[in-house]
Each structure stands twice: as C-alpha cells, then as structure tokens.
Amino acid sequence: MGLKEKVYLPEIARGLGITAKHLLRNLRHPSRMRTVEYPDVQKKLPPAMKLEHRLMQRPDGTIRCTACMCCATACPADCITIVAADHPDPAIEKYAASYTIDALKCIYCGFCVEACPCDAIRMDTQKLYRVDYSREAFVHDTDYLLNNHPEGMDPVSRYLEVVHGSAPAETGSTAGIPHWQGGDRPIPRAKQAPSQP
Ligand code: SF4
Numbered sequence: 001m002g003l004k005e006k007v008y009l010p011e012i013a014r015g016l017g018i019t020a021k022h023l024l025r026n027l028r029h030p031s032r033m034r035t036v037e038y039p040d041v042q043k044k045l046p047p048a049m050k051l052e053h054r055l056m057q058r059p060d061g062t063i064r065c066t067a068c069m070c071c072a073t074a075c076p077a078d079c080i081t082i083v084a085a086d087h088p089d090p091a092i093e094k095y096a097a098s099y100t101i102d103a104l105k106c107i108y109c110g111f112c113v114e115a116c117p118c119d120a121i122r123m124d125t126q127k128l129y130r131v132d133y134s135r136e137a138f139v140h141d142t143d144y145l146l147n148n149h150p151e152g153m154d155p156v157s158r159y160l161e162v163v164h165g166s167a168p169a170e171t172g173s174t175a176g177i178p179h180w181q182g183g184d185r186p187i188p189r190a191k192q193a194p195s196q197p
C-alpha cells in the first residue's frame, strides 16, 4: 500500500467525486436513471415471469380444474391442497370443491402449471409484491385464485384466454357469473356451454 492509500483522504475524495458525478448526471438526465422510486413506481416484470397463481374458468364460469391432482403431485413444496368432489355433469368426473395454495411455501417454480393437463392454473398474474400481517393471509383459497386476474395481461395470454373462451374471467369478478357458487359447493354446468377438457 502506497503513501496515498495509507493516508486514505485522497481515496475518500475520489469516491465522493464519483458519487457527485453520478448525482449531477442523474439530476441533469432523470429519464436515464436506472433506479425507480419504489414502491410508488414499479418496474414492469417480464410477461413470461411466473408470479401469483390464478385458477381458470370454463366459458360458463365454472372452475376448469378437474381435481386430477397432477399439480399437487408435481409440487416440490407441497403447498397445494385440493378437495375433490363429484361433478354434477356426468361428462366431467370431478372438480375441485376447494383449491388452496400456501404462497409462503411456494417457490414459484411453475411445475403445477406445467403439470396441469387442462390449463386450469396459470401464473401470469404479474402480481408479486404483497405484504400482510398474518401467515393465514398468504393461503390463497379457491375464491381468491378464481378472481386473481392479471391487471395487464400480455398478448399471448390474452390470445390463449380468448381461444379457451374464458370471457367471464376478464370481468375481474365472479360476481356476475351465474354458475359460480363458491369453492365448497357443487357447481352446475350450463347445458349450452361447450365441453372443455
Ligand atoms: S409454483 Fe411450484 S411450489 Fe408453487 S404451487 Fe406451483 S408447483 Fe408448487
């Protein structure tokens, strides 16, 4: 270590100079700043990023999940709990009377989405930042998951949504869906609705 380093003062002055240079540059060109004023400003997340889950619905508003348990089996964190029930429609064997995800255990690997044969669960909500006061608040139940729609859905997901015909899901609420009765009761299937896997 030379005398300059041993004295420290020149190095401190050099460090302050770099800080002042960046400060002045940011003041002159605020649009070029690489930081954002979080949480007032949040950076847009990549559309393919796997974030909070949502459950998909059929065109008649009923839950698309057939309670096959593939997602719960594939889940490495063991955070999915499904209660299966007989579906009133004889064409569909079962449905998820209750579907919960413990978000505190979830590692956001996306295996559940990959394992689902019915495209009944997605992680395209773009919702990541959430705080709460109790652990129970992070257990997402059926109603939460069915209403957890993305605010700004990316075009690919929107296209798939249209192809799969889940128009009621875009209303942002199950309130207007005549056949949705909640997570713990059998859900009648509208006769006129096309069959979905
Ligand atoms: S993202 Fe991974 S850890 Fe989370 S529920 Fe799905 S399979 Fe389980």
Ligand code: SF4
Residues within 6 Å of the ligand: 064, 065, 066, 067, 068, 069, 070, 071, 072, 082, 096, 112, 115, 116, 117, 118, 119, 120, 121
């Ligand atoms: S979400 Fe998909 S994989 Fe999971 S139980 Fe329902 S249908 Fe099966």
